[in-house]
Amino acid sequence: MTTRIESVDTPPGEARVTWHTARSARLVLALGHGAGGGIEARDLRALAAALPARGITVALVEQPWRVAGKKVAAAPRVLDEGWRGLWPALAAPGLPVVAGGRSAGARVACRTAAPLGAAAVLALAFPLHPPGRPERSRAEELLGAGRPTLVVQGGRDAFGRPQEFPAPGAGGGYELVEVPDGDHGFAVPKRAPATQEESLGVITDAVGEWLERLAARPGPGAPGGPPRR
Template structure:
């Protein structure tokens, strides 16, 4: 594991690299608006994917690096993501653009522009909680590259059955909420839920490179 500071037009971002010994792909993946790269699903992917030939670059947006509590506007998040892209593309491998929640929206909005090989959308916030009329489906549907959505069955930002038909794959995490946490009364453990996440990404990414 190694870290890298990258200057962007939105401030300094930080990349934490988890490198595969024989990499075939890079997964650049960022956090949401309410947390950082310590999110359970991001940590799980960084722990599992390198053994499958996928180097994982966990990206902290400039606002997190600066210690701010509140995420900036989507336009600023996109600016930060554009700024880190040369660093994640530098190894010369196909890059999967990924993120959880707000980070998933950024990945979808910028995928075609940046030449992303594919998009991984973890807990895509289809709409604000309780406001299904404020749909963000156009961002997901407009990604323009192979896309995998990993969504908790009980995500208040959009349950799997609320998602529209489209040219993407969707994997449901049983009992999972927006953070892909499962309640103690669930029929699966938290560890099993995260295994479902990593297994889905390993399977999906296999044919990509």
């Protein structure tokens, strides 16, 4: 694996991509951060460390507001604009790109995947609703992604526990993997049966296996399949 940092000019400002490049890569997994933190999130770091060995290049994306040192995230439309602006850099290696992210970054990936021609969507800690406000559901964004989607959700995530999600067949198909006892940042209590390291292993194993299935399946943008349109 090799690592490099690339600055990308976008309409809202300068974005930054930290590439963790696999040898003989088959896919690019692009991961955006949430509204309350950056690419130092434990799940993003774990995926960047684990997946290149499986032939997956991981691109950790910092939105312009974060690069500029601001403490408050930009509005959703601005986040989408930044993501669209840096997409050509993500597609430059000539490989299928899986759009992903955690929390707010997952929402961006869902909203933009189909128009950008993403091969699939990875939604980490998808914020199904604000804490304590289940009536303000964002399920429509998830179900409307229009691409094969994997949701990885903590069992005690205040933004939406796994059992709160709509049935995968209700308006749009997706797969959901639960990280037992994980909160919105996938932190687990010390008293939990699984350690923090084991819980991160649930994430990296599930995502790695899903991406390998995706890479082996012919389809638009998939290796061995028809080209994206």
